[in-house]
Amino acid sequence: MPLFDSLYNLAHWLTQSREDAEDLVQETFAKALKGFGSFQPGTNFRAWIFRILRNTFLTSRTGLAATATKLPLNEEEDESVLTPSPTTPESLLLERLEADALHHAIAGLPVPYREVLLLADMEEMSYQEIADTIGIPIGTVMSRLSRARRAVRETLQGSTRKQGASR
Amino acid sequence: MTCERWETKIDAYVDGELAGEEERNFREHLASCAACSQATLGRMDLKRAVKSAGKRYQPSVEFRARMARRIAAPRPRAAAAWWRPVVVGLAVLLLAFTGHVFYVHNAQRQQVIREIADLHVTNLAGASPVDVVSSDQHTVKPWFQGKLPFTFDLPDLNGTQFELIGGRMVFVEQEPAALLVFGIRKHKVSVILSLDRDGLERLGSTETSVNSFHLESWSQRGLRYTVISDAESQDVHTLAELFRSTPRQ
Numbered sequence: 001m002p003l004f005d006s007l008y009n010l011a012h013w014l015t016q017s018r019e020d021a022e023d024l025v026q027e028t029f030a031k032a033l034k035g036f037g038s039f040q041p042g043t044n045f046r047a048w049i050f051r052i053l054r055n056t057f058l059t060s061r062t063g064l065a066a067t068a069t070k071l072p073l074n075e076e077e078d079e080s081v082l083t084p085s086p087t088t089p090e091s092l093l094l095e096r097l098e099a100d101a102l103h104h105a106i107a108g109l110p111v112p113y114r115e116v117l118l119l120a121d122m123e124e125m126s127y128q129e130i131a132d133t134i135g136i137p138i139g140t141v142m143s144r145l146s147r148a149r150r151a152v153r154e155t156l157q158g159s160t161r162k163q164g165a166s167r
Numbered sequence: 168m169t170c171e172r173w174e175t176k177i178d179a180y181v182d183g184e185l186a187g188e189e190e191r192n193f194r195e196h197l198a199s200c201a202a203c204s205q206a207t208l209g210r211m212d213l214k215r216a217v218k219s220a221g222k223r224y225q226p227s228v229e230f231r232a233r234m235a236r237r238i239a240a241p242r243p244r245a246a247a248a249w250w251r252p253v254v255v256g257l258a259v260l261l262l263a264f265t266g267h268v269f270y271v272h273n274a275q276r277q278q279v280i281r282e283i284a285d286l287h288v289t290n291l292a293g294a295s296p297v298d299v300v301s302s303d304q305h306t307v308k309p310w311f312q313g314k315l316p317f318t319f320d321l322p323d324l325n326g327t328q329f330e331l332i333g334g335r336m337v338f339v340e341q342e343p344a345a346l347l348v349f350g351i352r353k354h355k356v357s358v359i360l361s362l363d364r365d366g367l368e369r370l371g372s373t374e375t376s377v378n379s380f381h382l383e384s385w386s387q388r389g390l391r392y393t394v395i396s397d398a399e400s401q402d403v404h405t406l407a408e409l410f411r412s413t414p415r416q
Contacts, residue, residue, distance in 0.1 A: 003267060004234065005225065012224035022230050029234065036256045045267055102220045120182060121214050122221030124278060127184055146178055149213065 003046070006123060007053055013118055014057050014111065024060065028053040047125070047132040054115060054134065063111070105155035113148035120145055169206045170196070177203065181210045208289050215285060219341050222366075276369045279340060283384075284377045286337060287357040287395045290346060296355075297333030297348050307334050311345050317390060319345065319360050322409035328352065329406055340366035342391075349406060354398035356406055363391035376400070383407040 007028060012021035031052050039048050057063040106114060119125045119133060120141075130141045169177065176193050179185050185193055197204040226234075238257060290296050299310040304321040312318075314336050324331060332348040337359070344361035361367060363386040370384045370391070381400040384393040385407070394407045 003264065003271060004231070008226040008230075009222060009224045013221070018224075018227070021224065022226070025226070025230075026234065026237075029238065033253070033256050033260060036260055039263075045263055046271075099216075099220055102216055103223065106217065106220065117217060118221050121217040124218070127179075127182070142175075142179070145182075146175070149178065149210070152217070153213065 003049065007049065009122070010050070010115075010118060011053060011057070013107070013114065014054070015060075015062050016107065017062070020060075020062050024053065024057055027056050031056060044129060044132060046123075047129050050119070050123075050133045051135070101156060101159045102152070105152045105159075108155060109148055109151055113144055113151065116141060116144040117148040117152070169203050170200060173200070173203050177207050177210055180207060181214055208292055211285055211289055215282060215289075218282070219338060222341060272369065275366065276371075276373075279366050279370055280373075280375065280377050280382060283339060283359060283382065283393055283395055284380050286339065286346070286359070287380065290335070290337070290357065291348070291355055296335070298335040300333040302331045304331060307331060307347070310334065311336065315343055315345055317360075317362055319390060320413050321347070322413040324349075324409070327405070327409065329356070329409070342367060351396075351398050351402050351406075354396055354402070356394060356396035356398055356403065358406065358410065359391075359393040359395075361391050363389055367391045374400075374404075385411070387411065 004025070008021060008025050011024040011028075012018065015021045015024055028049065032049055035052070039045065106117065109117065115134065116130060119130045120127075125133065127138050127141045127145075131138045134141070136144075173193065173196055176185060176189070180190070180193050197207060238261070299307055301307050304324075308319070308321055311334065321331070328351050330350045332350050332355070334345055334347040337344050337346045339359060339361055342361040342364060344359050347358040347360070349356040349358065368386070368391075370393070372386070373382065373384045375382050380395050380397050381403040382393065382395045383403050384391065386392070392407070392410055394403050394410070396403050
């Protein structure tokens with residue numbers, strides 16, 4: 001059941017706890033079984049079941065607490081996303097960093113950015129699939145993704161500088 | 168610094184969301200702009216790293232078993248017919264899963280192939296494709312000692328057109344791997360060796376083409392061998408055969 005593994009993995013990333021992730025997956029499957037009639041054959045099954053998972057998460061205690069983080073109100077209109085970031089090339093950064101730094105950078109993202117980044121890079125969903133799963137316009141998917149990656153790059157750069165300074 | 172006009176296209180390109188003229192224009196720009204191509208390569212690396220780091224959590228054996236029991240064997244109560252629609256729903260869901268499993272398995276296999284192709288391209292495009300530069304297998308092989316959880320042997324290239332250029336350590340599907348670079352005529356060939364586990368196992372025995380690259384992958388005595396290059400498919404096969412016929416000590 002590869003989808004089971006994918007759902008569990010995302011659940012753990014969202015809840016940041018094994019116990020909560022197990023509860024979330026269990027509830028997702030229960031809802032999927034109960035609401036299977038609402039699934040339209042021929043549409044994207046993966047987007048459908050991931051949507052159940054993240055909606056269940058958002059209404060859970062952990063989800064409500066995690067999404068209390070404020071995001072820019074007009075995400076698409078925020079110009080900062082269009083500004084090229086002054087960067088060390090990521091390839092050089094990644095060579096110097098351990099996987100843990102990347103894990104912390106992803107885990108530190110606000111949930112709306114974290115979920116988009118993971119759906120795009122880990123699940124390799126298309127922008128349309130992500131838009132369907134989360135229920136947001138494609139433009140918002142793109143701006144969230146861009147911000148998420150920028151934040152990860154900046155966190156990695158910070159941790160590279162710290163490593164450099166401690167040497 | 169990347170060009171302002173193209174900055175917003177980089178993510179879309181890396182995510183495979185540019186098509187047609189837009190993609191052609193972006194590629195043309197990359198060919199003439201070092202900053203944007205460096206940024207694009209960096210984003211590809213980052214995407215691969217996030218994918219790898221993202222597959223971090225696995226359900227426990229107990230939880231998997233508990234869920235399997237729950238889905239596969241709901242216990243009906245006697246003299247009650249309420250469970251019938253539930254069983255039908257479960258059966259339909261299981262059927263959907265079966266179809267989906269096949270689809271996902273194939274999609275995941277393609278993802279691993281794409282990941283290896285990206286690794287081959289980004290590695291060769293980088294400033295230093297190898298960390299140990301030597302045509303001497305007795306220099307390259309010991310360099311990996313202590314860096315990898317396995318050992319391997321390199322084929323004798325005497326009498327062939329292949330030359331060993333060097334190697335470096337990489338990660339594929341979160342597995343530490345040896346990436347060896349060989350030259351044949353004007354082409355470079357990457358050979359990636361790792362333990363045959365997890366996502367890599369999905370490759371099975373494969374001979375395929377992805378974009379303009381030929382790829383051959385197989386498992387032998389617990390190791391996963393993958394050979395990839397833009398050279399002729401015959402060259403890829405010949406190098407693969409040389410590795411196949413080199414017994415692992």
